[in-house]
Amino acid sequence: MSYIVPISALLVIGIQFLLIKHYKLNPWKGGGFGMYSQIHYYYNDLIINDLKKPFDSIIKQDRQVASFVMDVKRTPNKNNLKHMAELVSQYAKRDSITIQIWKPSVNAETSSYTRELLIEYQFVKP
Numbered sequence: 001m002s003y004i005v006p007i008s009a010l011l012v013i014g015i016q017f018l019l020i021k022h023y024k025l026n027p028w029k030g031g032g033f034g035m036y037s038q039i040h041y042y043y044n045d046l047i048i049n050d051l052k053k054p055f056d057s058i059i060k061q062d063r064q065v066a067s068f069v070m071d072v073k074r075t076p077n078k079n080n081l082k083h084m085a086e087l088v089s090q091y092a093k094r095d096s097i098t099i100q101i102w103k104p105s106v107n108a109e110t111s112s113y114t115r116e117l118l119i120e121y122q123f124v125k126p
Contacts, residue, residue: 049098085123
């Protein structure tokens with residue numbers, strides 16, 4: 001009976017890493033296993049192309065958008081990006097919007113800092 005707890009813990013950790021690798025679950029979610037294996041999602045860049053006014057002004061106007069920006073950075077999946085695109089298209093009065101999430105990448109061996117495209121979503125108003 002004493003082996004049930006360690007086996008359960010290893011099973012939970014294994015499932016968490018599987019979800020992170022195959023379903024793009026953020027390591028900071030679901031118990032936080034692996035959360036220090038990458039730079040915090042807060043530093044991801046959310047870029048919206050083809051806006052006539054700066055995205056920062058949209059965030060300042062609407063708390064719902066500001067709150068949702070953090071949700072999209074934390075969990076950048078197609079559903080969140082679609083919802084973000086719908087919100088932004090209302091403000092921008094655009095029929096199509098492209099949203100990109102870039103994550104920072106640091107290479108300690110070469111002392112270099114770059115960004116990697118994490119996900120891209122193209123929204124076209126129906």
